[in-house]
Amino acid sequence: xxxxxKRSTIYLDPALHHALKLKAVETSxxxxxxxxxxxxxxxxxxxxxxxxxxxxxxxxLITYEDMVKRLKQDGRI
Numbered sequence: 001x002x003x004x005x006k007r008s009t010i011y012l013d014p015a016l017h018h019a020l021k022l023k024a025v026e027t028s029x030x031x032x033x034x035x036x037x038x039x040x041x042x043x044x045x046x047x048x049x050x051x052x053x054x055x056x057x058x059x060x061l062i063t064y065e066d067m068v069k070r071l072k073q074d075g076r077i
Contacts, residue, residue, distance in 0.1 A: 005032070010035075
């Protein structure tokens with residue numbers, strides 16, 4: 001299956017753009033490949049975080065005050 005690329009305009013900090021160009025040359029990858037890989041990693045991390053939130057949705061909520069008290073009782077603070 002062939003996945004067609006979509007063209008997009010992005011604006012990068014000049015120093016980041018320079019670093020991206022250098023990395024592309026150093027790794028023999030295109031700047032698009034590097035950006036796509038970074039976006040996949042970031043979105044994958046977000047998906048993991050959302051799954052963790054879903055897994056913990058049924059847990060009892062605790063207030064900040066109660067958490068601080070618990071940490072003090074446990075000797076952690």
